[in-house]
Amino acid sequence: MKLQSQLRGDAVHVVVDEERIDSAVAIRFKEAVREQAADGPARVVLDLRNVEFLDSSGLGAVVAVMKLIGAGRQLELCNLTPNVDKVFRLTRMDRVFTIHDTYESAFPERQTIA
Incomplete structure (x- = not known):
């Protein structure tokens, strides 16, 4: 599993x-x-810009991450591709997660991607 974090x-x-x-x-x-x-900090922003496909197991894994990071912390999502965004909307999980359209809207104080 390839992840980059900062x-x-x-x-x-x-x-x-x-x-x-x-x-x-x-x-x-x-x-x-x-x-x-x-x-880490209270906010965890999961950037899904490279994810073109998310099935029910993947959605369940995202929900599990939300639970695993613990109370007092928030999992947010950004840069959902159209297919992934559709899964979140159809399952109404877009009401559970804070979803930012772009990196910039998730991190308004930073305007560049590293």
Whole structure:
């Protein structure tokens, strides 16, 4: 599971560098994000710009990450591709997560992507 993370002010920015989050990678995804976000700031922003496919197992893994990061912390999403955005809207999970259209809207104090 390829992830890149960096502290950005009050958040940790985690970029998922995979095309798919499905049943084949869901468990590894969940554990990898948990490790990247462990003991970090209150906000965890999961950047899904590279993810073109997310199935129910992948959606379940994202929800599991939200629970794993713990109370008092928030998992936010940004840069959803059209297919992934559709999954979140159809399942109404867009009401559970804060979803930012762009990196800039998730991190308004920073205007460049590293």
